[in-house]
Amino acid sequence: MAANVRLLENRWDDGYAAGLDEPGKLLYRSNLLGADKRITNYGGGNTSAKVMETDPLTGGKVKVLWVKGSGGDVGTIKLDGFATLYQDKLESLKSIYKGVEDEDRMVGFLPHCTFNLNGRAASIDTPLHGFVPFTHVDHMHPDAIIAIAASKNSKELTQQIFGEEIGWLPWRRPGFQLGLDLEAFVKANPNAKGVVLESHGLFTWANDAKACYELTLEIINKAIVWFAEKTEGKTIFGGAVTQSLPVAERRAIAARLMPEIRGRIGREERKLGHFDDQDAVLEFVNSRDLRPLGALGTSCPDHFLRTKIRPLIVDFDPAKPDVDAIVASLDKALEDYRADYARYYNDCKHDNSPAMRDANPVIFLVPGVGLLSFARDKATARIASEFYVNAINVMRGASTVSEYQGLPEQEAFDIEYWLLEEA
Template identity: 75%
Template sequence: MPIESRGARLENLWDDARAAGMSEPERLLYRSNLLGSDKRVTNYGGGNTSAKVMEKDPLGGASVEVLWVKGSGGDVGTIKMDGFSTLYMEKLEALKGLYRGVEHEDEMVGYLPHCTFNLNARAASIDTPLHAFVPRKHVDHMHPDAIIAIAASKNSRELTKQIFGDDIGWLPWKRPGFELGLWLGKFCKENPDARGCVLESHGLFTWGDTAKESYETTIEIINKAIAWFEDAGKGAAFGGARVQPLAAEQRRAVARKLMPIIRGAISAEERKLGHFDDSAAVLEFVCSNELEPLAALGTSCPDHFLRTKIRPLVIDFDPANPDVDKTIAGLPQALADYRAGYAAYYERCKHSDSPAMRDPNAVVYLIPGVGMITFAKDKATARISGEFYVNAINVMRGASSVSTYVGLPEQEAFDIEYWLLEEAKLQRMPKPKMLAGKIALVTGGAGGIGKATAHRLVQEGACVVLADIDDGALETARGELAARYGADVVRAIHLNVTSESDVQTGFASSLVEFGGLDILVSNAGLASSAPIEDTTLDLWNRNIDILTTGYFLVSREAFRIFRQQKIGGNVVFVASKNGLAASPGASAYCTAKAAEIHLARCLALEGASAGIRVNVVNPDAVLRGSKIWTGEWKERRAAAYKMDVDDLEAHYRERSMLKLSVYPEDIAEAIYFLASDMSAKSTGNIINVDAGNAQSFTR
């Protein structure tokens, strides 16, 4: 049985008092969110729920029966009211007269919009007929690991009967759609006392006359399966342990070495984001005797392999003799073999009208003694793909403990993966944003320019690692970004850019979080102001340490990663107008900034042959939101210009040629330009964002 279910039961979370004042659609939403709140009930985006509700027809005013059902692409755990499709039941029933047989099944999806009630724009899913044709008011379709473990067993029909008797029926594998809906409706009519049905290699349908009854039946049946596995499971999971897992820090060390290399090798056509999982369930599987044979069988549930591909790639690694260099040396051949195998699978199974072969690289990478790495086009998908494969692991554990695990037949798997309806859905997806799949690390990420830059990069699809020495401000910035864009796209690391070990540790940590690096925004800074005779050696060294040595250390680490990935890279230095034009009373700062600019030129020369671009943005007088303008610096600059502090911003604005103030967002826009492919043919360049300062003209 699933490792995380041992000794645990699903809790009945239904609250009568809360549900009492709800409408029927609201109770459907409540039930859906309860079911989706526990991954043992269904995985993210999996399953669907429905209710048949009497509604007033907006045209004639008559009372009509309407099917409320989770719409295409939604998630029951997070769905809102606008996530449900609404369809006339009378029209859905009429579709039976139009059905021309299973060979014409896909055309039935085109009829669903004609059944829409009240101009609802939410597209109906392929599972709509399964809910419509069950003659009960409330229906749940879930993908519990404990049930799929039964459904994916060689003798799943017999096991279903043994565990549930006549209470829960069984239907053989059939791809979701109209025909399966007819099958399920027929089963219900022939078995009026049944409370649900197991679909082979797929999942569980349950129903009831009320929302509460349907919910409680679903929970009860899953709990019964969990309890049965506890008693019936035989022997050690997956044939027992073949190897022992490495210690936690060693596992992460292996992952951070492998992830950028794998990422570089599979990102030629589309950049990928990575996710590392070394949870107990994963480790039990990757350390087991049956890892290779079970992994080769592939997943069973369609929801699983649509997100994980039909099977994973098992990496050759021996935790008893952890030679990572040997594993890295073998990766090119292993990846090539997987791609060749996938291409052969495509050729064996394709039809005359099949879509062109998609990315042949693996999604899931299993490493004995270490864990699982997943790669996808964005971080959320990579994480969710990992969660789905954990579901598959749980299914394989349960099925192999009581029977023989059976993966979905290859042709059936292909017909779902390359289903024309699935292809049409993919073609409707919006065009990727400019920085989709890119990973950026921003030093000084908690400050005004750093935080504005992070917002700008994330808006264009990047994942961002915020690096800063100010832990409080860093957490605030991370929280702001996570709240606005989602927790998947942002990480925060404490980083002192003047510490070689801190830089190495921080970059290594970010590699495990996202799998690699594409963009370094070197922005950590300070400001100092003092006449030369009052400039102490300590003040001089602090400027050089942060603004020159710090930029060298983070760039060196980024270059090392870029060269490992072999897919280019992008470095943007945030320097200053003072690097080109001297200012009175700031010799240490101006000198360090000039050195920083020249370092960028040197790095542009070194990186060009590897596709690594290095450019500079020179801000001037960015007062708002900038940490360097707090405290002494602001007072000293005012003193240098013999004016009050409150007059300083106006002074900088008026001395500019355009008479404009410069804000963090203005600098972020220039950084985004240099970090994106809009500047793909620029390296070694400088963009001044200073509202016009003739002294700092670069030419």
Template identity: 70%
Template sequence: MLNSAAGSRLANLWDDQKASGMSEAELLLYRSNLLGSDKRITNYGGGNTSAKAMEKDPLTGDQVEVLWVKGSGGDVGTIKMDGFATLYMDKLRALKGLYRGVEFEDEMVACLPHCTFNLNPRAASIDTPLHAYVPKSHVDHMHPDAIIAIAAASDSKAITQEIFGADIGWLPWKRPGYELGLWLEKFCLENPDARGVVLESHGLFTWADDARTCYETTLEIINKAIAWFEEKTAGKDAFGGSKHRALAPSDRRGVAARLMPAIRGMVSGKQHMVGHFDDSDAVLEFVCANDMEALAALGTSCPDHFLRTKIRPLVVDFDPATPDIEATLAGLGQAAEAYRDDYAAYYDRCKHDDSPALRDPNAVVYLVPGVGMITFAKDKATARISGEFYTNAINVMRGASSVSTYRGLPEQEAFDIEYWLLEEAKLQRMPKPKRLAGKIALVTGGAGGIGSATAERFLREGACVVLADIDADALGAAADNLTSRYSRDVVRTVTMDVTSEDAVADSFARTALEFGGVDILVSNAGIASSAPIEDTTLDLWNRNMSILSTGYFLVSREAFKVMKTQGVGGSIVFIGSKNGLAASPGASAYCTAKASELHLARCLALEGAPEGIRVNVVNPDAVLRGSKIWSGDWLKERAEAYGKDTSELEEHYRQRSLLKLSVLPEDIAEATYFFASEFSAKSTGNIINVDAGNVQAFTR
């Protein structure tokens, strides 16, 4: 980030002790991870690194020069050794004889696999020639905000010369590819003392003969740019000063929570989208600024930025001085439609005869004055990263507009990157989405055995999951378990009492703020009690009704509100019980409350059908393992009701079943997944018994 705060300089993290004894390839990995650990140097997936090293040829046994370079689609911050492509340098040099000129440079990509060293399956990226033809052993290509701010200025060449002199050169905009690789080689040969080059509207290349010097050169150049901007912008108001005042944090999040389900419904036509909200200081400064709308309309500059964010954002009509969220919501549809029309016109203006078909014309980035930035993408990680990239673009605009005139990439150049046939080929190679990709699920009772097993089943299929539970400690443990095996992006928690209207409403608002809305509600929170009718107190009766009946009503009512706002349907699954269909001795309060759940589900299935909201029930029986309700008095009470010892109860239930099998949380999760997924797209108002067979609970 471009700022004047203390500590804004990049720290040299190189550790000679760690680096000691590493091979050239291992030093490349070490250097890459250090560079990628700081978003001021490059964003996720942005930039690339390389090293040329002598390796033993597996065919001849001779020492040959090999290029190690970040493979296609990798991230330098998290890359491992298998993330690098390896290519024979003599073959890469021989490609020059095949090159037919800039009109045919894309065909050179097909030649790269023929240069592969040691049968490495990692695909080489389009940037490979940019590294291969720089006559230095180690090369860094980074996208630091401070450098792109120079590269995006109207007089970027003059600024580059003012800051760096002959130490760092400058090259005009050129789309990454084979021709740019030759440009870099020519520059290096003509400027043997230069240590790098600024690429207009793109980023920074630096090089050296060893890994440490290359790393330190990259940091030195970025820090020099940061220092120059701090000196030039001291005392200046960024973006033309403030136009709006940011709302208080709770109010910002409240507005975002209202907007996100509505936007999500508008952009989820082809596939369900997931949202991300950012109200960081950098974002708030921009969305509250006088020049925000004018700068946003110019579009982003660096190719990495607009590939993630589209060429420009949608500015939401909202006045934080006189907030009227209802008016904003009423106008959102027209604004979204205007954006789609504008994007389609951009496509028509710029398309070529062989351009790929028009892609999703919806905005990725939504700027809300006084509130923050909302981004939507196919999954949470992509939505978050898109927001990070636009924050980088904000930093670039801040720097360039403070010292010069900011320039976005020309429209045709932007289109030619976005609809590049090579980029399209990369998209076509993407794996098929999982069955719940883009879906958002809220699971009550999420810390228990059934809740956490259901959450895991959904996560396995690509969903984002919010675990809701009243037990904060158990909730934290369940979330840690799932996060460690999936990711922080896709798991959230809310501490929720399902009997509290305010708590339920707040939990759904937080879900909307985290992911954009909700598609799946699994109402699973529960208790269990056992007592003869004469010993059933009013408090016990009311407690069962409050949690198992009223609680199911409250979460369903809130889910209906969000799902109707989105307008893309939804699935609600009640975790009922065999006891909702079949009476049990000494459990009248529990059985009656569970029967209430079943009839509520039937009523909701009727109401939800016109909106595409399906409501179904999974009825478990005797799920002892991992279930929280069996760790308390219920186990002892049910054992006493059947005249058994607690250690005998699981076997009693198993033998009582028709199939003589135990029912596990994973069994309930599988049935719940069926109802949550498109496998049951034509089912509503139904019940699945998962009880290993209980004739008393047969539905017909």
């Protein structure tokens, strides 16, 4: 094993879990998984369990799908954050599904499957959990797995790392059809323990809550070790072309830029900012591949929904740190960014697409200094920064062992402006 590899730790407590019912074990597993951002980012991924419950209408036993509700976060979720659906009603929706053009209509049927008047809205990922014929299912967004999923030869890498243990499915927007694809994969590969979804993430499954949790850790750890061994001693991001400024100088420049940027992007909606200059960020912003990789955009839907598809890369030379020149260039840089975002919108929009949203960047990358992120409030700005660090980690892994690929613009647009995904 490569040196300094930090593996995910198994934190399952058998004594604590022994006192939990099945929904309680689902909650416990979810919180453990969500506590480590290497497993999944804030609000990303989902978990589920199929549980036998007493039907309040008949008094008989029925199978109920408990699945993370729309908009929740597995790390902080409580029991009331899970949607509950009659499994047989969810299965019955297959008979009225007409194909991929029917995705939005099918989401409208999910509330009709609700068990016990649960008001928590089911997410578009519900069929992905419901149609996998195992009791417990985890869907996570680990950087180490998305780095595989976002590589040009992701199918081959998946087989090289995991063999027949973990399968691979090509990119498809989340929804009913992807649920059917997963079901078909499991039936065709009964010994598989999970699947990598291209440009998306990881699914794993088991018939026991603890076994599912431990399997998820095992698969992610295997990817972490593989990347550590493959990247050890290799040049990352094409190598550094500039050096980081001292900490105090980085912070001073960020403090100067923050109000200048806020004043320009917050005219129609107030913005608050966040600054991050951790090592992973500095390695990227100082690198030769900063601009070509930044232009490709992010891959995982959760990333660009939080960060926009691309960052704004500030034209700055830390060897000649002229902050006044950065400030003077901001108007033109923002004008160009908004124009390109409008081009992206107009090239990709459909007749029924929502109106173009805020065209300002969320992420600003400054060589030698770090990352600035902006959103409506401080927490959202910080979370956007965390998501872009996830994207950096994915680009590092993919571009070192293969060729990184972002989602095509049309696919990215169809998710960014898909009201169901935004919800």
